[in-house]
Amino acid sequence: xxxxxxxxxxxxxxxxxxxxxxxxxxxxxxxxxxxxxxxxxxxxxxxxxxxxxxxxxxxxxxxxxxxxxxxxxxxxxxxxxxxxxxxxxxxxxxxxxxxxxxxxxxxxxxxxxxxxxxxxxxxxxxxxxxxxxxxxxxxxxxxxxxxxxxxxxxxxxxxxxxxxxxxxxxxxxxxxxxxxxxxxxxxxxxxxxxxxxxxxxxxxxxxxxxxxxxxxxxxxxxxxxxxxxxxxxxxxxxxxxxxxxxxxxxxxxxxxxxxxxxxxxxxxxxxxxxxxxxxxxxxxxxxxxxxxxxxxxxxxxxxxxxxx
Amino acid sequence: xxxxxxxxxxxxxxxxxxxxxxxxxxxxxxxxxxxxxxxxxxxxxxxxxxxxxxxxxxxxxxxxxxxxxxxxxxxxxxxxxxxxxxxxxxxxxxxxxxxxxxxxxxxxxxxxxxxxxxxxxxxxxxxxxxxxxxxxxxxxxxxxxxxxxxxxxxxxxxxxxxxxxxxxxxxxxxxxxxxxxxxxxxxxxxxxxxxxxxxxxxxxxxxxxxxxxxxxxxxxxxxxxxxxxxxxxxxxxxxxxxxxxxxxxxxxxxxxxxxxxxxxxxxxxxxxxxxxxxxxxxxxxxxxxxxxxxxxxxxxxxxxxxxxxxxxxxxxxxxxxxx
Ligand SMILES: Nc1ncnc2c1ncn2[C@@H]1O[C@H](COP(=O)(O)OP(=O)(O)O)[C@@H](O)[C@H]1O
Ligand SMILES: [Mg+2]
Numbered sequence: 001x002x003x004x005x006x007x008x009x010x011x012x013x014x015x016x017x018x019x020x021x022x023x024x025x026x027x028x029x030x031x032x033x034x035x036x037x038x039x040x041x042x043x044x045x046x047x048x049x050x051x052x053x054x055x056x057x058x059x060x061x062x063x064x065x066x067x068x069x070x071x072x073x074x075x076x077x078x079x080x081x082x083x084x085x086x087x088x089x090x091x092x093x094x095x096x097x098x099x100x101x102x103x104x105x106x107x108x109x110x111x112x113x114x115x116x117x118x119x120x121x122x123x124x125x126x127x128x129x130x131x132x133x134x135x136x137x138x139x140x141x142x143x144x145x146x147x148x149x150x151x152x153x154x155x156x157x158x159x160x161x162x163x164x165x166x167x168x169x170x171x172x173x174x175x176x177x178x179x180x181x182x183x184x185x186x187x188x189x190x191x192x193x194x195x196x197x198x199x200x201x202x203x204x205x206x207x208x209x210x211x212x213x214x215x216x217x218x219x220x221x222x223x224x225x226x227x228x229x230x231x232x233x234x235x236x237x238x239x240x241x242x243x244x245x246x247x248x249x250x251x252x253x254x255x256x257x258x259x260x261x262x263x264x265x266x267x268x269x270x271x272x273x274x275x276x277x278x279x280x281x282x283x284x285x286x287x288x289x290x291x292x293x294x295x296x297x298x299x300x301x302x303x304x305x306x307x308x
Numbered sequence: 309x310x311x312x313x314x315x316x317x318x319x320x321x322x323x324x325x326x327x328x329x330x331x332x333x334x335x336x337x338x339x340x341x342x343x344x345x346x347x348x349x350x351x352x353x354x355x356x357x358x359x360x361x362x363x364x365x366x367x368x369x370x371x372x373x374x375x376x377x378x379x380x381x382x383x384x385x386x387x388x389x390x391x392x393x394x395x396x397x398x399x400x401x402x403x404x405x406x407x408x409x410x411x412x413x414x415x416x417x418x419x420x421x422x423x424x425x426x427x428x429x430x431x432x433x434x435x436x437x438x439x440x441x442x443x444x445x446x447x448x449x450x451x452x453x454x455x456x457x458x459x460x461x462x463x464x465x466x467x468x469x470x471x472x473x474x475x476x477x478x479x480x481x482x483x484x485x486x487x488x489x490x491x492x493x494x495x496x497x498x499x500x501x502x503x504x505x506x507x508x509x510x511x512x513x514x515x516x517x518x519x520x521x522x523x524x525x526x527x528x529x530x531x532x533x534x535x536x537x538x539x540x541x542x543x544x545x546x547x548x549x550x551x552x553x554x555x556x557x558x559x560x561x562x563x564x565x566x567x568x569x570x571x572x573x574x575x576x577x578x579x580x581x582x583x584x585x586x587x588x589x590x591x592x593x594x595x596x597x598x599x600x601x602x603x604x605x606x607x608x609x610x611x612x613x614x615x616x617x618x619x620x621x622x623x624x625x626x627x628x629x630x631x
Binding site for chain 1: 495496497498500501502504505507508509511512513514515516517518519571575576
């Protein structure tokens with residue numbers, strides 16, 4: 001089977017070359033409003049980073065694009081067409097592949113079976129799986145991406161987190177995805193493995209895909225991103241091109257910016273003796289001033305009350 | 309990678325050697341047919357049960373569902389005075405419908421299969437008795453051996469033929485064919501790939517476009533098909549069906565699949581392994597008899613074997629993962 005070919009992305013609204021565009025999208029879970037008025041463009045050959053705290057609505061946003069949930073307000077255009085996906089199958093058929101943080105692969109299945117899951121190569125009138133061919137292609141594709149797995153019959157659960165993410169990305173690229181969505185692919189990884197995944201993101205971008213990169217970590221985002229969107233409580237609070245924002249500003253925005261400075265003020269007012277001066281805090285309370293807050297692997301460290 | 313059925317294979321060889329040593333009649337070639345028949349009575353259901361287990365679910369209603377199938381065929385033919393084959397077809401539809409119902413209830417409610425099929429088990433158990441007594445005023449069906457279509461149906465479902473000194477029951481042939489077909493489907497078709505994925509991680513399978521609900525419902529329907537095969541064999545072997553039959557059998561089928569290397573949590577296992585598991589049962593059942601041991605202890609022996617098999621399988625799997 002050859003990789004899927006989809007219709008070429010059409011130009012929407014004149015100048016943009018969006019493959020996927022959301023306009024004022026909203027999503028409610030019952031009376032919980034998880035997304036409100038979200039406008040977002042995913043363009044070919046660009047990495048669009050979506051940042052935000054826990055509960056900001058990042059997963060909800062992904063699920064709408066991936067066809068797991070439908071949106072209740074606004075519009076979503078895929079290749080210039082207004083779409084409402086009712087299943088992941090529809091989203092996939094439109095060239096959108098999603099790599100979930102934890103649910104991308106079946107752990108006990110072999111590497112090659114996982115690679116071809118949902119896109120198996122068949123031969124003969126009985127529809128027998130072409131196992132040698134699938135193993136061959138899988139091996140070639142992974143080698144191309146620099147992943148070396150000697151035994152493709154190994155259960156995928158025995159591989160490292162970074163290898164699994166890379167296999168999931170390689171699979172999406174091979175099967176002709178136009179847009180690839182990555183849900184916090186580096187959150188559970190060490191520094192070195194994160195680096196490998198980030199390299200793949202760049203490769204996917206250079207291969208002409210539109211990449212949506214969800215992350216907590218502004219450093220990771222800034223390493224590969226062309227475009228940054230910050231979500232807060234279901235709303236877009238920042239939407240900036242790389243030219244318009246520096247890493248420091250992005251980090252500050254991500255860390256809560258002015259709000260945290262206010263918080264620091266408030267706390268100091270409450271009990272001055274117990275709050276350390278901003279410049280001695282490694283937690284990034286005074287982020288707007290340009291001092292880089294230390295953000296841990298999962299982006300959770302460094303944001304919070306000062307430690308004494 | 310070590311295949312999942314390795315543990316069962318070792319177990320089967322151990323049991324075989326044990327009974328060859330301690331039970332002289334076991335060495336008699338003529339008894340091979342009897343051992344195979346005993347195994348087929350378990351194995352035919354274990355085919356469906358193992359695929360279902362690999363797909364991440366199990367079914368507690370299989371034992372009574374086989375009885376339901378036999379009862380349906382007998383009662384429909386007898387009550388309406390129809391050709392036996394009409395009863396056979398209606399039974400097939402009923403068996404598939406029971407499977408579809410189990411699957412549908414599972415995927416729509418999200419309840420665990422343990423609860424869904426436990427419910428079905430009790431419903432069928434009651435219905436088997438209630439409907440039979442209502443129609444025949446008895447706890448068993450009336451013999452349908454003198455009705456139209458009996459001879460041809462019996463020839464299909466319950467003949468015996470000879471290969472050399474060994475008499476082989478038709479059910480044994482069905483069991484082997486069904487095992488081969490199911491093993492092929494599991495390992496060499498895309499549906500098989502989907503079954504493995506759905507059992508391994510259904511959210512992951514859904515995310516890459518596998519029709520998870522359809523796969524689950526289909527698996528339950530295949531179990532229904534196996535129940536129909538067993539039910540038809542029992543009907544045409546004995547010409548009457550006892551409405552209370554089948555209770556407790558569901559665990560034996562599940563055990564055969566587990567001994568055969570199927571993981572109770574899904575995503576891993578083997579149909580051939582389940583067949584070997586059934587063979588271990590068949591050999592044990594007869595071996596104990598032939599050895600002149602007290603058959604009261606049969607179930608204890610099974611329990612020990614189940615635990616041993618699970619430990620061996622766990623060990624084999626750990627070894628495979630650790631490489
Ligand atoms: N299935 C759901 N039902 C109800 N509320 C939900 C559901 N999924 C998410 N939410 C709510 O929507 C908001 C956004 O959640 P989510 O998209 O998971 O955020 P993030 O991925 O950024 O942490 C949260 O308030 C969360 O509690
Ligand atoms: Mg999330």
